[in-house]
Amino acid sequence: MTRNKMMFRRLCGLMLTFSTAIPLTGHAATPAFTPGKLTYGTAATFMPFEFVRDGKLSGFDIDLITALSQRLNLTAAPMQMEFKGLLPALQGKRLDIINSAMYVNAARASQVDFVPYMKIGSRVIVRKGDPARITGRDLSLCGKNIVVTLGGIEESQAREDSKKCVDAKKPAINVLTFPTATDSAVAVAQGRADAEFLSTPGTVALMNEKPDLFEAVGPEFEADTHIAFAVRKGDEETRAQLEKGLQALVKDGTYRQLIEKWHFPDSVAIF
Amino acid sequence: MSLALMWQYVISPAFLQGAWMTLLITVSALLCGVVMGLILALLQEAPFRAGRVVAFIYLWLFRGTPVLFQIIFVYNVLPGFGISLPAFTCAVLALSLNEGAYMAEILRSGLQAVKSGQRTAGMALGMTPVQIMRKIVLPQAARIVLPPMGNQMISMLKSSALVSVIAVQELLLIANQTASASFRYFEALCAAGIYYLLLTSIFMLFQAWLERSLDPKQRRRRWQRTASAGVTQSGSQREIS
Numbered sequence: 041m042t043r044n045k046m047m048f049r050r051l052c053g054l055m056l057t058f059s060t061a062i063p064l065t066g067h068a069a070t071p072a073f074t075p076g077k078l079t080y081g082t083a084a085t086f087m088p089f090e091f092v093r094d095g096k097l098s099g100f101d102i103d104l105i106t107a108l109s110q111r112l113n114l115t116a117a118p119m120q121m122e123f124k125g126l127l128p129a130l131q132g133k134r135l136d137i138i139n140s141a142m143y144v145n146a147a148r149a150s151q152v153d154f155v156p157y158m159k160i161g162s163r164v165i166v167r168k169g170d171p172a173r174i175t176g177r178d179l180s181l182c183g184k185n186i187v188v189t190l191g192g193i194e195e196s197q198a199r200e201d202s203k204k205c206v207d208a209k210k211p212a213i214n215v216l217t218f219p220t221a222t223d224s225a226v227a228v229a230q231g232r233a234d235a236e237f238l239s240t241p242g243t244v245a246l247m248n249e250k251p252d253l254f255e256a257v258g259p260e261f262e263a264d265t266h267i268a269f270a271v272r273k274g275d276e277e278t279r280a281q282l283e284k285g286l287q288a289l290v291k292d293g294t295y296r297q298l299i300e301k302w303h304f305p306d307s308v309a310i311f
Numbered sequence: 312m313s314l315a316l317m318w319q320y321v322i323s324p325a326f327l328q329g330a331w332m333t334l335l336i337t338v339s340a341l342l343c344g345v346v347m348g349l350i351l352a353l354l355q356e357a358p359f360r361a362g363r364v365v366a367f368i369y370l371w372l373f374r375g376t377p378v379l380f381q382i383i384f385v386y387n388v389l390p391g392f393g394i395s396l397p398a399f400t401c402a403v404l405a406l407s408l409n410e411g412a413y414m415a416e417i418l419r420s421g422l423q424a425v426k427s428g429q430r431t432a433g434m435a436l437g438m439t440p441v442q443i444m445r446k447i448v449l450p451q452a453a454r455i456v457l458p459p460m461g462n463q464m465i466s467m468l469k470s471s472a473l474v475s476v477i478a479v480q481e482l483l484l485i486a487n488q489t490a491s492a493s494f495r496y497f498e499a500l501c502a503a504g505i506y507y508l509l510l511t512s513i514f515m516l517f518q519a520w521l522e523r524s525l526d527p528k529q530r531r532r533r534w535q536r537t538a539s540a541g542v543t544q545s546g547s548q549r550e551i552s
Contacts, residue, residue: 124496127490127494147493147494148492148493148494151494191487195491196492218478232390232395232398
């Protein structure tokens with residue numbers, strides 16, 4: 041027998057040993073679906089909608105879904121993950137709904153069903169003193185570095201603006217995407233980017249936290265962007281439940297109270 | 312899952328650029344990492360204590376912290392000390408610093424695998440230390456370190472996806488950007504996966520070629536073939552004459 045064959049036999053033996061050992065240490069996956077629970081996915085990196093403060097998940101969306109679940113006699117069970125993991129988790133039936141301030145557009149609506157609960161606009165944020173001389177969402181953005189949050193409505197808005205610049209024979213916008221709004225704000229503060237597109241509620245939160253570092257220029261834009269819960273395409277039951285719960289919250293005033301609690305402008309309400 | 316859409320993503324200029332960026336980051340970081348690793352491996356073997364201490368601290372620091380942390384550190388913390396590098400440079404710098412630590416260990420294992428008797432033999436032949444390194448140690452060490460280095464090459468290809476956190480437009484970030492507006496995650500991720508497999512295949516072929524060209528048996532066989540061809544030719548010539 042050649043040495044290679046010996047080696048092969050030994051390897052086979054080794055593999056056999058491992059393959060019998062592995063299943064003993066494996067655990068059965070716990071099911072995400074539990075009756076009596078509303079399992080929702082959230083990417084808790086989006087102030088003031090969902091974020092972690094002092095180790096606790098908080099934000100407008102979290103308060104809303106907790107109140108909503110109570111009306112439906114369910115317990116809200118959060119599952120925190122990255123934004124890009126939310127949709128695959130919903131489609132893979134790991135989640136009942138996505139509750140992560142998702143904006144609605146036609147392309148997304150062909151993949152999931154939305155239950156809108158609010159509308160928001162966006163603002164242009166620059167470093168204090170506006171060193172890049174940006175006047176708002178206009179052609180002063182052309183040729184500049186604009187940061188946005190990956191997956192936010194602002195990303196598609198910035199890409200549209202870039203096209204407008206090219207059409208006006210001006211240099212295109214360099215759109216940079218960061219995982220969270222905080223990372224984007226840091227890039228602006230460090231001078232790596234000239235401006236950030238940020239949701240109006242996000243702007244309010246940022247100005248409360250760091251008023252001496254940033255300023256907002258120009259008016260609010262596209263103030264009719266709907267944000268919504270997402271349910272699996274064709275999951276009418278969950279969708280009807282959510283709508284029922286929302287109506288109950290609007291009727292008893294909880295919806296308005298939450299908007300006030302988080303210092304959102306009244307214009308965000310859609311009920 | 313729509314195959315047509317996936318294919319459309321694969322051939323789109325955005326994905327092609329992303330793949331190019333991924334390849335560029337990987338190759339630059341690998342090259343710098345190998346140089347870094349060689350320096351560290353030699354420092355570890357150094358006869359003076361300071362060299363060994365420096366190498367130890369380096370390895371402890373860069374193997375002991377997540378590479379994601381190192382990327383963010385270079386990008387977001389260094390500007391606080393007045394060093395503000397562009398995102399691409401930060402990405403390559405962080406990845407090569409990390410890669411250097413791993414390469415150092417691989418190269419050290421290769422250098423140590425060449426038995427000291429070989430060096431003694433070299434000395435007996437009157438070779439200088441540089442000659443011993445170049446003609447005896449390195450050719451043997453190179454063959455030993457190639458398979459683990461191939462591993463590192465391929466793992467670096469995938470680590471490069473981490474630099475998306477500092478907004479470098481590499482392949483996986485392009486896929487996520489494409490998917491986030493349309494929610495077609497599977498198509499976009501599969502398109503990126505195809506590129507990763509393609510790049511991995513290229514790396515594997517390169518590794519196999521390198522291993523073959525460094526294999527002395529192959530070289531001897533080639534040499535024998537040319538030599539035996541020469542012999543038969545001269546033999547037939549002799550018959551004629």
